Amino acid sequence: MQRFLATVFAEYQLPFDIKYSIKFGADKYDGLLTTNTPRLQTFNPKTGAATNWNSPATAPRNAKTDENDLAIHFYNTLDWQKTSASTS
Numbered sequence: 001m002q003r004f005l006a007t008v009f010a011e012y013q014l015p016f017d018i019k020y021s022i023k024f025g026a027d028k029y030d031g032l033l034t035t036n037t038p039r040l041q042t043f044n045p046k047t048g049a050a051t052n053w054n055s056p057a058t059a060p061r062n063a064k065t066d067e068n069d070l071a072i073h074f075y076n077t078l079d080w081q082k083t084s085a086s087t088s
Contacts, residue, residue: 001029001030001031002028002030002031003028003029003030004028005025005026005027005028006025006026007023007024007025008024008025009021009023009024010022010023014078016080016082017080017081017082018079018080019079019080019081020076020077021075021076021077022074023073023074023075023076024073024074025074026070026071026073027071027073028069029067029069029071030067031066031067032064032065033064033065033067034062034063034064034065035062035063035065036060036061037054037059037060037061037062037063038059038060039052039054039059039060040052040053040054041053
């Protein structure tokens with residue numbers, strides 16, 4: 001399994017004391033998952049007959065799952081920290 005995380009952040013001061021913030025991030029995940037499903041049986045001690053606990057069509061079985069995922073995050077905000085004049 002490999003994972004890579006990265007984030008870039010910037011902030012700009014605009015006219016009228018408005019602040020613009022931007023954030024960009026990436027999350028890259030690569031993984032290979034191997035699973036094994038064994039065949040499960042029980043035997044009747046008197047007759048010797050076998051009973052399957054899972055389906056013979058699906059077990060025994062090995063499976064490999066290749067996970068490749070890329071998540072992109074992008075946020076931007078405007079911030080103004082002034083109060084407006086109130087009229088009475």
